[in-house]
Amino acid sequence: FFYLQCDCTMFQGPGKEYHIPDVNPEELTQNRLSELQKEIELVPAETPQAPYDPIASKKLEKDHLEGLWQFVRVCQDDALVAEALKWLGDAGRIIQNRHLIGGLFQPLPKLLQLITDNMNENDQTKFSIAKMSVRLIANLCFDNPYIREKLTEAGGPAVLLKCLAHSDHEFQRLACGFSANFCACTESVCEIIHSGGGTDLLLKLTKSEDDNVQCMAARALKNICETDAIRDYLATCGVLEQCIRILRDTEDDDSMVSEFLGVISSMVVTKSILFDFLFKFNGLKLLVSVLKKAELVQLISDISDLLLPFAESPEFQPHFVQQNLVDEIEGVFLRNESEPRIEVRVCMGKIYSALLAYDPISHERFGNLEVLLALLDDEEHEIQVMSGLAISNLARGDDICLRLVQEGVAKKFIDRMGSESTDLRVRHYLCSTLRNVSINEKNRPELVKMGLVESCVTLLDKHDNHIIMHTAIGVLKILLNGATGASDVIVGGDGITKLIGLAQFKESDHVRYESARVVALLLKTPSALAPIVTKDKSSLSSVTLLLNSKFDILQKEGLAATSAILESEHSDWLQDLDEFVSGLTNVIASGEKEKETQKFAIQLLKLFLQKGGKISSENQEKLTELGITEGSL
Numbered sequence: 001f002f003y004l005q006c007d008c009t010m011f012q013g014p015g016k017e018y019h020i021p022d023v024n025p026e027e028l029t030q031n032r033l034s035e036l037q038k039e040i041e042l043v044p045a046e047t048p049q050a051p052y053d054p055i056a057s058k059k060l061e062k063d064h065l066e067g068l069w070q071f072v073r074v075c076q077d078d079a080l081v082a083e084a085l086k087w088l089g090d091a092g093r094i095i096q097n098r099h100l101i102g103g104l105f106q107p108l109p110k111l112l113q114l115i116t117d118n119m120n121e122n123d124q125t126k127f128s129i130a131k132m133s134v135r136l137i138a139n140l141c142f143d144n145p146y147i148r149e150k151l152t153e154a155g156g157p158a159v160l161l162k163c164l165a166h167s168d169h170e171f172q173r174l175a176c177g178f179s180a181n182f183c184a185c186t187e188s189v190c191e192i193i194h195s196g197g198g199t200d201l202l203l204k205l206t207k208s209e210d211d212n213v214q215c216m217a218a219r220a221l222k223n224i225c226e227t228d229a230i231r232d233y234l235a236t237c238g239v240l241e242q243c244i245r246i247l248r249d250t251e252d253d254d255s256m257v258s259e260f261l262g263v264i265s266s267m268v269v270t271k272s273i274l275f276d277f278l279f280k281f282n283g284l285k286l287l288v289s290v291l292k293k294a295e296l297v298q299l300i301s302d303i304s305d306l307l308l309p310f311a312e313s314p315e316f317q318p319h320f321v322q323q324n325l326v327d328e329i330e331g332v333f334l335r336n337e338s339e340p341r342i343e344v345r346v347c348m349g350k351i352y353s354a355l356l357a358y359d360p361i362s363h364e365r366f367g368n369l370e371v372l373l374a375l376l377d378d379e380e381h382e383i384q385v386m387s388g389l390a391i392s393n394l395a396r397g398d399d400i401c402l403r404l405v406q407e408g409v410a411k412k413f414i415d416r417m418g419s420e421s422t423d424l425r426v427r428h429y430l431c432s433t434l435r436n437v438s439i440n441e442k443n444r445p446e447l448v449k450m451g452l453v454e455s456c457v458t459l460l461d462k463h464d465n466h467i468i469m470h471t472a473i474g475v476l477k478i479l480l481n482g483a484t485g486a487s488d489v490i491v492g493g494d495g496i497t498k499l500i501g502l503a504q505f506k507e508s509d510h511v512r513y514e515s516a517r518v519v520a521l522l523l524k525t526p527s528a529l530a531p532i533v534t535k536d537k538s539s540l541s542s543v544t545l546l547l548n549s550k551f552d553i554l555q556k557e558g559l560a561a562t563s564a565i566l567e568s569e570h571s572d573w574l575q576d577l578d579e580f581v582s583g584l585t586n587v588i589a590s591g592e593k594e595k596e597t598q599k600f601a602i603q604l605l606k607l608f609l610q611k612g613g614k615i616s617s618e619n620q621e622k623l624t625e626l627g628i629t630e631g632s633l
């Protein structure tokens with residue numbers, strides 16, 4: 001760019017200065033704008049774009065945006081100004097473009113002036129400038145606290161109130177979008193707009209004869225509900241009842257239902273309004289009813305977000321029973337009644353699974369287990385996943401877990417969990433289920449016979465899914481306590497090799513330490529100790545990992561494994577491993593010597609020396625600092 005020092009205009013952006021070069025207004029012609037638009041159309045889209053939208057998903061260069069902004073700043077042709085504003089508004093939907101426009105050009109004072117100067121709808125060209133300016137500001141405000149703050153300082157609230165009071169439907173819709181993005185997550189702005197009468201203007205617009213205005217007004221109303229005072233005011237104005245009527249009576253317009261559902265979700269943050277919605281207006285039943293007939297994916301997601309926390313809450317779970325909603329939800333998910341969209345079934349599956357965590361429901365619905373098992377073969381993967389989740393919540397009570405083993409259902413879970421063809425999320429839920437089942441000591445021997453150890457081992461190499469590996473390791477740890485034969489299966493196959501490898505897994509401390517704990521547990525088993533160390537001497541590093549931990553419980557497990565090795569006929573394995581001495585030294589240094597853990601570590605250090613072990617000069621210096629001399633040992 002060519003800068004004229006005396007004529008350039010300087011703006012202060014967030015953290016930088018930027019100079020917009022002066023330009024001759026006569027150069028800003030239709031041909032120049034058309035050339036600029038063609039350049040923009042050649043910019044590749046970040047994602048596939050709609051054919052009618054030449055800017056969708058395009059991150060534009062600074063000179064493209066600056067070229068458009070020059071038309072807004074100084075062009076004398078109103079039609080070209082409106083066209084440039086439209087293109088800037090389109091570009092403002094992309095976050096990178098928003099930051100460039102708002103940060104470099106500091107456009108808000110100019111845009112607010114263009115709105116107030118051109119609100120007369122008798123001159124449609126000028127009115128287009130006002131509309132496109134409102135649209136651009138609305139897009140700039142989206143998820144942009146810096147712009148909201150600057151807009152407030154520039155007098156944005158007063159201009160917004162004028163826009164909301166306008167009589168033109170399209171202008172009202174744009175103004176509502178302006179309000180929605182301006183108020184979002186900004187309590188101070190909401191209070192200013194509310195105190196200026198903005199809430200009342202929005203309430204009036206929610207009853208507009210234009211559906212698009214109604215929807216955008218509802219969205220704005222949702223975002224202005226940032227304080228209890230505003231929410232209480234809306235409640236006294238009958239907004240909750242209005243929203244419920246729209247949810248109950250609206251047919252074939254899921255977009256409108258979704259927007260007014262948003263108002264409800266914002267209002268029920270206040271507890272008194274929440275209880276009115278749930279009990280005075282039977283809110284749970286209403287939400288389930290709307291969900292069953294929903295077609296719009298966004299509406300289904302919105303209902304799920306609102307309904308699921310209630311299904312997960314012990315406080316509200318009984319109300320699903322009292323209002324006979326469990327059968328209704330179950331019918332849609334398990335039996336595909338009313339043949340809804342697949343997203344509706346998945347949502348119902350989430351809710352049903354959450355309700356099964358409530359003991360009275362899980363006991364009553366145990367007979368559905370075979371149906372849930374059948375759904376693990378459903379052609380829709382998400383239904384399989386929801387079935388796995390439902391099974392994991394169903395198998396919680398001690399009596400149910402006993403029945404799963406006694407009736408052979410656990411064997412079906414184990415086989416499915418060990419199959420590589422099963423969706424990994426389903427395998428995780430089944431693993432969680434079998435963890436619950438294995439907590440009862442009576443079940444453990446049978447589970448080992450059914451092949452649970454082998455199935456868990458198949459999950460130990462899922463390095464991209466730390467959670468499922470951690471769950472499988474937890475099951476193995478439970479089985480090693482009281483299940484005869486579990487250690488033999490782990491050591492006899494490739495389980496021990498996988499566990500030793502995971503004890504050095506740097507990507508997850510949870511996986512690493514839990515694996516080390518299982519290896520240490522195996523080393524305490526006489527029949528497993530020799531095969532493990534013979535097979536892979538690096539297993540001893542699992543013990544030193546625990547000894548060097550900061551946590552007392554891990555140190556104790558490391559000490560127990562160390563004791564088992566020192567007291568066995570294989571104590572010579574430790575003689576040349578100075579890291580064991582370092583680990584024992586760490587345990588001694590981490591607490592008072594009089595404590596049981598530290599006493600045990602000192603005792604093992606003595607035994608180490610008695611068995612012919614050597615202490616390096618470096619470790620001896622550390623021990624001396626702790627008051628432990630070679631003579632005292």
